Amino acid sequence: xxxxxxxxxxxIVTRLLHWSMALAVVAMFALGWWMVGLDYYSPYYRSxxxxxxxxxxxxxxxxxxRFGWRTANVRPDDRVLTPRERAVSHIVHVxxxxxxxxxxxxxxxxxxxxxxxxxxxxxxSVPSLIQSKxxxxxxxxxxxxxxxxxxxxxxxxSAAALKHHFVDKSNILTRMWSGPSTTPSSPTxxxxxx
Amino acid sequence: xxxxxxxxxLAAVLALGTPVSAAEYEIDTKGAHASINFRIKHLGFSWxxxxxxxxxxxxxxxxxxxxxxxxxxxxxxxxxxxxxAERDKHLRSADFLDVAKFPKASFVSKSVTPKGDGKAEIxxxxxxxxxxxxxxxxxTYIGGGEDxxxxxxxxxxxxxxxxxxxxxxxxxxxxxxxEVELDxxxxxxxx
Numbered sequence: 001x002x003x004x005x006x007x008x009x010x011x012i013v014t015r016l017l018h019w020s021m022a023l024a025v026v027a028m029f030a031l032g033w034w035m036v037g038l039d040y041y042s043p044y045y046r047s048x049x050x051x052x053x054x055x056x057x058x059x060x061x062x063x064x065x066r067f068g069w070r071t072a073n074v075r076p077d078d079r080v081l082t083p084r085e086r087a088v089s090h091i092v093h094v095x096x097x098x099x100x101x102x103x104x105x106x107x108x109x110x111x112x113x114x115x116x117x118x119x120x121x122x123x124x125s126v127p128s129l130i131q132s133k134x135x136x137x138x139x140x141x142x143x144x145x146x147x148x149x150x151x152x153x154x155x156x157x158s159a160a161a162l163k164h165h166f167v168d169k170s171n172i173l174t175r176m177w178s179g180p181s182t183t184p185s186s187p188t189x190x191x192x193x194x
Numbered sequence: 195x196x197x198x199x200x201x202x203x204l205a206a207v208l209a210l211g212t213p214v215s216a217a218e219y220e221i222d223t224k225g226a227h228a229s230i231n232f233r234i235k236h237l238g239f240s241w242x243x244x245x246x247x248x249x250x251x252x253x254x255x256x257x258x259x260x261x262x263x264x265x266x267x268x269x270x271x272x273x274x275x276x277x278x279a280e281r282d283k284h285l286r287s288a289d290f291l292d293v294a295k296f297p298k299a300s301f302v303s304k305s306v307t308p309k310g311d312g313k314a315e316i317x318x319x320x321x322x323x324x325x326x327x328x329x330x331x332x333x334t335y336i337g338g339g340e341d342x343x344x345x346x347x348x349x350x351x352x353x354x355x356x357x358x359x360x361x362x363x364x365x366x367x368x369x370x371x372x373e374v375e376l377d378x379x380x381x382x383x384x385x
Binding site: 112113116133134135140 | 272275277280282283366367368
C-alpha cells in the first residue's frame with residue numbers, strides 16, 4: 001500500500017482524508033440544514049447541534065492535516081487534462097481549503113463569541129478565543145452562505161470528476177479511489193505531452 | 195455690573211430651587227438608569243430572563259397631574275440579549291423577532307389612569323414584529339427629585355404581559371411559553 005502521494009496517484013492518507021472529509025462535509029450540510037428547522041420539542045433539538053459542532057471541530061483538525069499532507073507530497077500527474085482544465089481544477093482544489101476553513105471558523109464563532117466553549121463529543125472542549133457582542137449574527141450569515149458555496153463547489157468538483165471518468169475515460173476519478181498502480185505505464189503516462 | 199451678575203446668579207438658584215411640576219424627561223439610557231427586561235417560561239420549569247440593551251425614549255410627567263403623563267419609547271430589537279449568543283441569534287431570526295425586517299419596536303402611550311398610591315395604568319400602542327396592539331402597563335412611581343449633579347430626575351417601574359401570537363410570533367416554544375412578561379425600569383432626566 002502506498003502511503004505517500006506519487007506522480008502516479010494518491011497514497012492511502014490522501015485518499016482516506018479525501019473521502020472521509022467529502023462524506024463529512026456533505027453530511028454536515030444536510031445535518032445543518034435539517035437541524036435549524038427542528039421543532040423546539042424535537043428529541044434532536046439539542047443533540048443534533050451538539051453533533052454538528054463536534055464533527056465541525058474534528059473536520060477542522062482533518063483540514064489542517066490534509067493541508068499539511070498536501071504541501072508535504074508531490075502532486076500526481078495531471079497532464080491528461082487540457083491546460084484549461086488543469087488551471088480550473090487547480091483553482092477549485094485550492095479554493096476548498098480557505099472556503100472550508102471559513103465555514104468552520106464562522107461556525108465556531110456562532111457558538112463561542114459569548115465566551116462559551118464547544119464541547120466535542122463530551123470528550124474535551126475547545127475554548128472561546130474571541131468574544132464579541134453581536135458577532136454571532138455576522139458569523140451565522142457567513143456560515144450559511146459559505147456552506148452553500150462549498151456545496152456548489154463540491155458539485156462542480158464532482159461533475160468534473162464524472163466528466164473525466166465517463167466522457168474523457170481518464171483515470172482522474174479512479175485514482176482517488178484506488179492507489180497508484182504498481183505498473184508505471186498507465187494511459188496517463190502514454191498520453192503525456194512531451 | 196457685579197450686582198447684575200449676582201442677581202442673575204440668584205435668579206438661577208431660585209429657578210433651580212423652584213419645583214417645575216410639568217416637565218419633559220429623557221430616559222437615562224446614557225447612564226443606563228433604565229432597562230427593558232423580558233421573561234418567558236422555559237418549558238414551564240423556570241423563567242428565562244433577557245433584555246434589550248439599546249432603546250431610547252422620553253416622557254412628560256407632572257406630579258400635580260399624573261394623569262397627563264405621556265411616554266414614548268423606541269427599542270432596537272437587534273439589541274436583544276439573553277446572555278447566550280446562539281439563542282440571541284435565533285431569537286433575532288425570522289423564527290421570532292425577525293429583526294432584519296422589523297429592527298424597531300416602539301411604545302407610545304395613549305392614556306394614563308392614576309390608581310393612587312403612586313400607581314397608574316398606562317395604556318398605549320406597542321409595535322412589535324410589525325404588529326401594533328394596545329397594551330396596558332401597570333406602572334409604579336419609584337421616586338424623583340434633584341440628583342447630586344445639578345439635574346432633576348423621576349423614576350418609574352412597569353410591568354405588562356404579551357401574548358406572542360398576538361404579535362405574529364408563532365414559533366412554538368411549548369404550552370407554558372405562550373406569553374412573555376415585560377419588566378420595565380425607567381429613570382428620566384429633566385430636559
